[in-house]
Every structure is written in C-alpha cells, then in structure tokens.
Amino acid sequence: EIVMTQSPATLSVSPGERATLSCRASQSVSSNLAWYQQKPGQAPRLLIYGASTRATGIPARFSGSGSGTEFTLTISSLQSEDFAVYYCQQYNNWPLFGQGTKLEIK
Amino acid sequence: QVQLVQSGAEVKKPGASVKVSCKASGYTFTSYGISWVRQAPGQGLEWMGWISAYNGNTNYAQKLQGRVTMTTDTSTSTAYMELRSLRSDDTAVYYCARVWDILTGYSHFDYWGQGTLVTVSS
Numbered sequence: 001e002i003v004m005t006q007s008p009a010t011l012s013v014s015p016g017e018r019a020t021l022s023c024r025a026s027q028s029v030s031s032n033l034a035w036y037q038q039k040p041g042q043a044p045r046l047l048i049y050g051a052s053t054r055a056t057g058i059p060a061r062f063s064g065s066g067s068g069t070e071f072t073l074t075i076s077s078l079q080s081e082d083f084a085v086y087y088c089q090q091y092n093n094w095p096l097f098g099q100g101t102k103l104e105i106k
Numbered sequence: 107q108v109q110l111v112q113s114g115a116e117v118k119k120p121g122a123s124v125k126v127s128c129k130a131s132g133y134t135f136t137s138y139g140i141s142w143v144r145q146a147p148g149q150g151l152e153w154m155g156w157i158s159a160y161n162g163n164t165n166y167a168q169k170l171q172g173r174v175t176m177t178t179d180t181s182t183s184t185a186y187m188e189l190r191s192l193r194s195d196d197t198a199v200y201y202c203a204r205v206w207d208i209l210t211g212y213s214h215f216d217y218w219g220q221g222t223l224v225t226v227s228s
Contacts, residue, residue, distance in 0.1 A: 034214035036151075043201055043218035044143075044151065055216060087151055091212045094165065095141065097151040 002026055004090055006098035012106040015078050021101045023071040023088035032092040035064055035073045038100075039084045047086075048073065075103075108132040110202050110219035117225045118192050125188040126222045128202030135159050135183035139205035141215060142176060142187045144198040154200075156211035157185060165211055192226045199223050 003026040013019045023033065031051040036044040046055040048064035051071060061076040075082055083105050088098040113127040128140060142154040155166035157176040164176050175188045185202055200222045203215035 032212065036215075038151075043221055044215075045218070046214060046216050049214040049216075089151075089214065091214055093212060094167070095153040095156075095212075095215075097143075097153065099150045 002029065002090060002093070002096055004088060004096055004098040006086075006088055006101045008101060009099070010102045010104060012104050013078055014106045015080060017078055017106075019075040019078055019082075019103055021073040021075075021086055021103070023066075023073070023098050025069045025071075025090055028068045029090040029092035031067045032090055033064075033066070033071050034089045034091065035062075036087045036089065037082075037084045038087065044087065078103075080105075108204065108217045110204065110217055112200075112202060112219040112222045115223040115225070117227065119228055120193055120226055122192050122226075123188060123190040124192060124224050125186055126200050126202075126224070128185040128187070128219050130183045130185070130204070133204075135178075136180055137208065139208050139211055139213070140176070140178070140185040141203050141205050141211065143201045143203055143215070145201070145221075146195070146198045149198075152198075154187070156205060158208045158211065159185065160208040163209075163211075189224075192224075194226050197224065197226045 005024045007022045033051045035048040038044040052064045085100045109131045111129045139158045141156045157164045177186045202219040204217040205213045207213040
C-alpha cells in the first residue's frame with residue numbers, strides 16, 4: 001500500500017517570499033500526482049495535476065515538479081491569499097492524499 | 107460553468123444511514139466520473155470511492171466496503187453516496203468531486219462540490 005508523506009507539517013513564510021512544499025510517495029506513482037489548496041470552510045481547489053501542469057485559472061506563481069517518488073510544489077512569491085493548507089494526491093492507482101502542509105504567515 | 111451542488115447538512119443517530127446527493131451541471135455528466143471524499147473535523151482528506159457516470163462501475167475504499175454505496179441518476183445528472191451503520195467517527199464533511207477518468211477512476215479531481223456536513227450523535 002502506498003503511503004504519501006508531506007513535509008513540513010507547518011511552514012511559516014513571509015509574504016513575497018518563496019515557499020517550497022514536499023510530497024514523498026513510498027513507491028513510484030510516475031507523474032500521477034496532484035496538488036490542492038484548501039482554505040478554512042472551503043472545498044479543496046485543484047492547483048496542479050500530472051505533477052507539473054497547472055489547472056485552469058491557477059496563477060503562474062504556482063509550479064509543480066518531480067516524478068516517481070519525490071514531488072515539490074513551489075509558490076514563487078507568496079500572496080496573502082496563498083496562506084492555506086496544501087494536499088498532494090497520488091492517482092497512479094486508487095487515490096490517496098498526503099496529510100497536508102499548513103502554510104502560515106511568518 | 108461546471109458546478110456540483112450537494113444536499114444539505116444532516117444529523118443522524120449511530121446505526122442510521124445517510125444519503126448525500128451531488129447534482130452536476132455545466133458539462134456532459136456521462137463523460138466523467140464522480141468520487142466522494144470526506145474530511146473529519148480538523149483532519150485531512152480521505153478518499154471514499156468512485157463511480158463512473160458512463161457505465162456505473164464503482165470502486166470503494168477498503169475500510170468502507172460493505173457500508174457505502176454510490177449510485178448515479180443520469181436522467182438528472184445526480185450522483186448519490188449512501189453510508190450505512192453510521193458511527194461517531196463518520197462525522198465529517200462529505201465532498202463529491204469530478205473525475206476525468208471514466209474507466210478506472212485513477213485521476214485527479216478538477217471540480218468539487220461545496221461539501222455536506224454529516225453529524226453522527228446520539
């Protein structure tokens with residue numbers, strides 16, 4: 001059974017700075033990896049799929065990279081609206097989410 | 107525009123059943139699947155299962171096998187999720203989400219419903 005591990009659990013970054021979030025799979029999921037953003041009281045929003053393809057309407061400051069077992073979500077210059085919880089999800093077989101990274105204002 | 111609109115909040119007693127609906131609009135319902143994802147208070151996202159709106163095929167998370175049933179009504183573009191023998195740890199927000207892959211369910215989720223809070227309490 002695949003295990004998805006996100007790190008760190010909480011990331012404190014100042015507005016305007018870069019944020020780098022990690023997601024590791026216990027076995028290869030190829031490029032079948034998505035990232036979601038969730039704000040309090042809202043449904044998750046798709047940011048990235050196929051490890052690196054931005055979803056419709058997602059700003060260019062969000063980028064994804066990686067393949068196999070190691071993946072990264074980078075937010076190049078944090079805006080106030082970017083502080084939220086981020087989840088990775090593999091879909092190489094039945095979907096499985098990581099436990100999330102909370103991105104908070106430093 | 108694509109929309110998934112879910113039914114309202116429910117309060118149920120332990121041992122009861124709940125059925126949540128998810129009405130789709132803005133796309134061809136039978137060209138996609140629907141997955142259900144739940145989120146317990148303060149916790150992460152848990153995938154529950156998938157149904158193809160194309161052919162009705164389903165696959166459920168192992169831990170929910172025997173307690174969950176997912177169906178669709180293509181005449182109204184609505185998906186349903188029924189969970190039986192409810193326990194207190196089933197208290198969660200339940201989301202439906204559109205799935206690209208109609209044959210395997212192996213996919214990301216590009217549109218989500220607004221969520222339905224199900225509270226299980228005696």
